[in-house]
Amino acid sequence: MLSKSQIKLIKSLSQKKFRNTHGLFVVEGIKGVREFLNSDFELFSIYSTGERFKVQKDLLNLIDERELKKISSLKTPQKALAVFKIPESKEIELGGIIVALDGVRDPGNLGTIIRLCDWFGIETLICSKDTADCYNPKVVQASMGSLTRVNIKYLDLKEFLVGQTEIPVLGTRLEGENVYNSILPNPAIVVLGNEANGISEEIGSLLDGKITIPQFGKVQETESLNVATATAIILSEFRRNSTTEK
Amino acid sequence: MLSKSQIKLIKSLSQKKFRNTHGLFVVEGIKGVREFLNSDFELFSIYSTGERFKVQKDLLNLIDERELKKISSLKTPQKALAVFKIPESKEIELGGIIVALDGVRDPGNLGTIIRLCDWFGIETLICSKDTADCYNPKVVQASMGSLTRVNIKYLDLKEFLVGQTEIPVLGTRLEGENVYNSILPNPAIVVLGNEANGISEEIGSLLDGKITIPQFGKVQETESLNVATATAIILSEFRRNSTTEK
Known part of the structure; x- marks a missing residue:
């Protein structure tokens, strides 16, 4: 049986302020x-059918199932929901490729980027404070467990x-510079x-190098690639060298 | 003033069967x-504040605004909604890089892939009949006008x-084969x-070549990249040659 206070707690965790107050977040689905x-990650409680x-x-x-529906944020609840403790983020180790996000707001994009970091062996993801929260249920869902393998740190970028x-x-x-012609450091x-505005002026002025993915189609100049697909291409470029040089 | 029959027609267009019956689809937002x-594309009707x-x-x-809310499928309606006629798809011109989707079901993924085709100058996108419908409102929203520049053809793949x-x-x-080491034809x-199952056995047996994006992280073997980010990386690989050879 679910108590009213359990329902209230779990439902409150869809909001960042309550996740921070309680130091907890929700994961859904058996996998x-x-x-x-x-x-x-340390388990707090688990609800399973x-x-x-x-x-x-x-x-x-x-x-x-009926009780699960009460606490799930999914249209079709996935048989299990667990509450985990938000861990302290580890210190940043400067080395290898580090990805830094400047105001990525869409939880789906952040989730996809976390998954890409995991795929490409990026151990550290730095997020500006106005980037979406990585314990947002949509981010947890979209990152599909990659969240357990990438160290994510929120800070003043x-x-x-x-x-x-x-x-x-x-x-x-x-x-x-055309990313395909650039020598990419490691x-x-x-x-x-950010999705709408790209890198802010403030952060832009701190870059040592600027790269771009060239456009091949008849797209208008104002259009841009989605930040998650741009991340895919950029990380692929950073990693391709290590395989093709073999 | 909106008539009841207008409201009924526009709302029905969120479903594929009614889009096909009427030969119409909806675009939202001024841009x-x-x-x-x-x-x-041929305009059928436009509703604007x-x-x-x-x-x-x-x-x-x-x-x-109040009327727009009645016909919009967005949480926050975007000042304008238009109904356009679904065009006849053009014949496929065999040449250049053609992307073919085998059962991509998620409208967001299809929208992102259409946008990627546009960015990378891919003129033809072939979709198996069980791929999401490109006139689905979520696809139209996610493809952001790229739908007007890519020729999309549904057929028996x-x-x-x-x-x-x-x-x-x-x-x-x-x-x-590792895509970074492959010679990619043009x-x-x-x-x-498909998102869950990849390329079907049936289609797999018709491939002349198989490529893969190597994994660098400690991801489990069963994990894979999202189909839209995989498309981004593969198309980037096809196109990078044409710039780096310059």
């Missing part, structure tokens, strides 16, 4: 819950970039910007 | 409507691939598969 259980997880008994709540001078900072700008920090 | 007005479009008077309906022997057919498969047909 997703399993991935978080197999990671360093069947005995399918080996966890501490007092953390497991067997519920029925300007302060961070001013403070670090070891590693070159590259960003995507329309007037940048280590590097790669900055991607 | 989107402008792009379609400036294209070869202000005089902002130069169109035949009898096709323009000035309405208020198996029959088409069996019937054409001129152009090599490549597809993404986990066991494929012209070529590049096949991308």
Whole structure:
């Protein structure tokens, strides 16, 4: 049985302020819950329509479909929902390729970018404070467990970039150099910007290099690639060298 | 003033069967409507909260926000909604890079792929009959006017691939050759598969070549890239050659 206070708590976690107050977030679906259980994330409680997880008994709540519907944020609830503790983010290790997001607002885009970081072996993702929250349910859903493998750090991006001078900072700008012809450094920090406005002026002035994905079609100049697909292409370019040089 | 029959017609166009019956689809937002007005698409009717479009008077309906809300499928209606006629799709011209989708079901993914085709100058997008409908409102929204510049053809993909022997057919498969080390032909047909199952067995057996995007992280083997981000990377690889060879 679900108590009223459990329902209230879980539903409140769809909002960032309550996630921060409680230090908790929600994962839905059997596959997703399993991935978080197999990671360093600490379980707070689990709600399942069947005995399918080996966890501490007092953390497991067997519920029925009707009850799950009450706490799920999905149109079609996925048999299990778990609440995990938001971990302290680890310190940033400067090395390899680091991705930095400057105001990416769409949870779906952030989720896709986290998944791309995971795929391309990017261990650290830096987010400006106005970037979408990575524990937003839509981000958790879209990142599909990659959230357990990428270290995500929210910070004042300007302060961070001013403070670090070891590693070159590259960003995507329309007037940048053709990414296919650029020599891409490693280590590097790669900055991607907001969906509507790209990289802010403030952050733009801190870039050591500007790159762009050239356009081949008859698209109007004002159009741009979606930030998640741009990230896919840029990370692919950074990584292709390490395989083709073999 | 909006008539009941207008409201009924426009609302029905959120469903594929009614789009096909009427041969009409909906575009929302000032920018989107402008792009379609400036294209070869034929206007059927337009609903706007202000005089902002130069169109035949009898096709323009000035309405208020409240009325727009009744016909809009968006949470926040975007000042204008237009109904356009679904055009006959043009014959496929075999040449250059052609993208073929085998059962891509998510409208957002299809929209992103259409936008990518536009960006990378891919003129023809072939879709299997079980691929999402490109006139689905979510696809129209996600493709952002690129729909006016890419020729999209729905057909029996198996029959088409069996019937054409001129152009090599490549597809993404986990066991494929590393795309970064592959010599990518041009012209070529590049096949991308369903979100959950990839390319079907049936279509897989018709491929002349298999390519894959290598994985660099510690991701489980069962994970894969989202089909839209995979398309971004594959098309980028096809196009990079033409710039780096310059």
